[in-house]
Amino acid sequence: MNKPAPKPWIMDIAPYIPGRSTTDDGRTVAKLSSNENPLGTSPAARAAFAAAAGKLERYPDASATELRDAIAAANGLDAARIIYGNGSDEVLHLAAGAFAGPGDEVIHVRYGFAVYEIATRRVGATPVIAPDRDYATDVDAVLACVTDATRIVYIANPNNPTGTYAARDEIARLHAGLPPHVLLVLDHAYAEYIDGAAADGGMELAERASNVLVTRTFSKLYGLAAERIGWGYGAPELIEAMHRIRLPFSITIAGQNAAIAALADTDFVTHTRDHNARWRAWFADEIAKLGNAGLRAVPSQANFVLVVFEGAVTAEVAYKGLMDAGYIVRWLPGQGLAQGLRITIGTEEETRGVIAALRGIVGA
Ligand SMILES: *Cc1c(COP(=O)(O)O)cnc(C)c1O
Numbered sequence: 001m002n003k004p005a006p007k008p009w010i011m012d013i014a015p016y017i018p019g020r021s022t023t024d025d026g027r028t029v030a031k032l033s034s035n036e037n038p039l040g041t042s043p044a045a046r047a048a049f050a051a052a053a054g055k056l057e058r059y060p061d062a063s064a065t066e067l068r069d070a071i072a073a074a075n076g077l078d079a080a081r082i083i084y085g086n087g088s089d090e091v092l093h094l095a096a097g098a099f100a101g102p103g104d105e106v107i108h109v110r111y112g113f114a115v116y117e118i119a120t121r122r123v124g125a126t127p128v129i130a131p132d133r134d135y136a137t138d139v140d141a142v143l144a145c146v147t148d149a150t151r152i153v154y155i156a157n158p159n160n161p162t163g164t165y166a167a168r169d170e171i172a173r174l175h176a177g178l179p180p181h182v183l184l185v186l187d188h189a190y191a192e193y194i195d196g197a198a199a200d201g202g203m204e205l206a207e208r209a210s211n212v213l214v215t216r217t218f219s220k221l222y223g224l225a226a227e228r229i230g231w232g233y234g235a236p237e238l239i240e241a242m243h244r245i246r247l248p249f250s251i252t253i254a255g256q257n258a259a260i261a262a263l264a265d266t267d268f269v270t271h272t273r274d275h276n277a278r279w280r281a282w283f284a285d286e287i288a289k290l291g292n293a294g295l296r297a298v299p300s301q302a303n304f305v306l307v308v309f310e311g312a313v314t315a316e317v318a319y320k321g322l323m324d325a326g327y328i329v330r331w332l333p334g335q336g337l338a339q340g341l342r343i344t345i346g347t348e349e350e351t352r353g354v355i356a357a358l359r360g361i362v363g364a
Helices: 043-054 065-075 087-099 114-122 139-144 168-177 202-208 236-243 253-264 266-288 315-325 348-362
Strands: 082-086 105-109 126-130 150-156 183-187 212-217 229-234 295-297 304-309 330-332 337-344
Touching: 043 253, 043 266, 065 082, 065 229, 065 253, 082 087, 082 236, 087 114, 087 150, 087 183, 087 212, 087 229, 087 236, 105 114, 105 139, 114 126, 114 150, 126 139, 139 168, 150 168, 168 183, 168 202, 183 202, 202 212, 202 229, 229 236, 229 253, 253 266, 266 295, 266 304, 266 348, 304 315, 315 330, 315 337, 315 348
Parallel strands: 105 126, 105 150, 150 183, 183 212
Antiparallel strands: 082 229, 212 229, 295 304, 304 337, 330 337
């Protein structure tokens, strides 16, 4: 060997592809490709962020005590069981880093969040893919994948990129069917968008079970994607193991301040949630009207909708047509979803505009 050799499992990783913000010809258009908050960020969070500019020479609090206390108070949780990360992506990686390695298997669903496979391969473990049931998580299929080598099951609920939601009893059944040594990671990046904010029971499981980790983020509903603030909640032993490998200062002071302020701005949270519920329902109704053209909206509980194209107009054609019309959405052929487009619920204007453009594309 005449040069450093990356581990073979690292070279098996297909790099993460982020949502685009410009068109093929470089125009900046409406970005409906990354599930960001179309209403922006809470003004209070913005002000708290700006206030941190006066003190840049100090490291952040490595324990993020104030932030963890604020999260605990807002959610009725125990601050000692909260771990933070540079986005919940870091927490998802910490779970794999602490609980899986070469020879181990890690399960995620087909059409699951792309980070799970990267986190799995990064530690030399083997991804195992459970088949879906019409794009939704199939608990029986997941349980059928469990072997003696299984160490982690990653489930996003609601799931990305499908928007589907597994109800409380399904999650309970999944947990009950797992051997106690298997870590169940419930990724709640979109939990705040669930209708009526019904819970899937994951947080209660994380409270009482020794093998459940729930992850949350400030990137979506709270409009702080730029600041990279996520967190996880689980049994003290889980959190303690992950602490050993986390980066000590992975979120900035400005970000921590902004997140604390964002939690307190319940008006902005409610406004965002109401906006999303209203326009997600409207969007799904409009897609239903294009059923003759083979379009179908997969039922979503998130801030985006997966539109499946089963008629003459393909998802690829619609993707390009929408880009020409000024809307970037997410087409995911690399994830086996060449037949669908994941479209973020935008502002009213963007949502109406993307539907008008789709009608034009399919000739409705
Ligand atoms: C967006 C997203 C995340 C989180 O991202 P961070 O910005 O790293 O917190 C996690 N899981 C899913 C399923 C997501 O869609």
